[in-house]
Amino acid sequence: MKTEIKHIALTQIDDFPEHPFQVRMDEDMEQLVESVKSLGVITPITLRKKDDGRYEIVSGHRRRKACEIAGLETVPAEVKELTRDEAIILMVESNLQRSVILPSEKALAYKMRLEAMNRQGQRTDLTSGPVGQKSTPVNSRDAVAAEVPDSARQIQRYVRLNELNHELLSKVDEGQIAMRPAVELSYLKSDEQENLLQAMELTDATPSHAQAIKMRKFSQEGRLTPEVIESIMTEEKSNQKEFFRMPMDTIRKWIPKEVPQKDAEDYISRALEFYHQHQEMQRLREQEYER
Numbered sequence: 001m002k003t004e005i006k007h008i009a010l011t012q013i014d015d016f017p018e019h020p021f022q023v024r025m026d027e028d029m030e031q032l033v034e035s036v037k038s039l040g041v042i043t044p045i046t047l048r049k050k051d052d053g054r055y056e057i058v059s060g061h062r063r064r065k066a067c068e069i070a071g072l073e074t075v076p077a078e079v080k081e082l083t084r085d086e087a088i089i090l091m092v093e094s095n096l097q098r099s100v101i102l103p104s105e106k107a108l109a110y111k112m113r114l115e116a117m118n119r120q121g122q123r124t125d126l127t128s129g130p131v132g133q134k135s136t137p138v139n140s141r142d143a144v145a146a147e148v149p150d151s152a153r154q155i156q157r158y159v160r161l162n163e164l165n166h167e168l169l170s171k172v173d174e175g176q177i178a179m180r181p182a183v184e185l186s187y188l189k190s191d192e193q194e195n196l197l198q199a200m201e202l203t204d205a206t207p208s209h210a211q212a213i214k215m216r217k218f219s220q221e222g223r224l225t226p227e228v229i230e231s232i233m234t235e236e237k238s239n240q241k242e243f244f245r246m247p248m249d250t251i252r253k254w255i256p257k258e259v260p261q262k263d264a265e266d267y268i269s270r271a272l273e274f275y276h277q278h279q280e281m282q283r284l285r286e287q288e289y290e291r
Contacts, residue, residue: 005044007074010067013047014056016087020108021095023065027253032066041067044076046094048087055079058087059094085116096148102173103182106150107161114140114159160186165193177206184212188219195226196233203233211235 023029035042045060057064058080067075082090092113096106117140141152150158157179161169163186171177177185185207188196196215200206207215211232218224218232251268259267 004079006077006079008047008055008077008079009074010064010072012054013064013075013077014050014054015061016057016091018108018112019057019061019091020105020112021061021098022102022105023061029062029066029069032062033069036063036066036070036072041076044078046090047077047079048082049079056087058082058091085119088112088116093147103158103161103179104169104173107158107169110144110155111159111162113144114155117143157183163187165190165197167197168193171206178209181207181209181212184209184216187216188224192219192224192229195224195229199226199229199233202230205233207233 041063043060043063045063046058047055047060048058049055055077060075060077064075080090092109095101095109139152141155145152145155148155160183161172164172164182168177168182168185172179172182185193185196192215196207214232215224215229218228251264254271255264255267
């Protein structure tokens with residue numbers, strides 16, 4: 001696979017079509033911009049040349065954006081000769097290294113990669129072995145699962161999320177709907193999902209896994225009317241608990257980067273416990289001072 005490093009004008013670079021990963025203007029981006037201003041782009045972005053002579057980003061959307069903010073006109077880039085499917089596989093693989101990835105981002109990314117692999121006849125040599133050497137045919141999900149933290153079953157769940165409408169998928173991203181009930185809801189028809197959203201607003205609640213399973217069953221039987229959805233949503237949930245929710249972007253800046261997202265809840269819980277102990281000690285000192 002031929003590659004070369006060039007300085008490409010930012011005006012000649014297009015986004016990757018249907019790029020599933022967002023470029024967030026967060027603290028990490030601010031740090032990246034400052035790094036680009038002082039050190040330049042240390043790791044070149046990866047581009048693919050288009051038929052019209054322009055380029056599209058395969059890897060490096062955040063670095064390209066940082067260059068724009070920093071006022072640079074060009075960016076160092078590795079230009080690769082890639083087919084569309086090769087570019088998709090490489091794009092997904094490189095972006096899955098991010099520290100924070102939304103469920104909707106993984107959903108579309110895994111879907112795009114699996115479809116590309118299937119079009120290639122389930123080749124895995126492009127990212128896991130010598131160029132030109134084909135591997136023994138293997139299930140695409142298993143092949144991807146061997147390279148990422150998610151299991152083949154979890155990858156399948158993420159792909160199902162693409163069947164949710166935008167509003168429901170956003171609630172998954174915000175943590176209002178958990179993964180397992182979200183997968184069950186993905187089997188509902190479009191109008192049923194709209195009816196569910198109205199019922200959620202009316203009841204100020206989100207469906208539990210058991211409720212989602214029940215809705216899917218009624219849907220398969222053709223009996224999931226708005227009235228049935230509302231009835232299910234108003235059922236008392238077993239072991240129902242009150243939750244406090246906050247967008248991950250709001251709290252991520254207080255969590256060390258080395259703490260993975262799956263351990264964030266435990267980290268926050270321990271931090272609050274420490275803060276409570278600090279407050280209690282402060283209260284006791286004030287009482288002692290007043291005596």
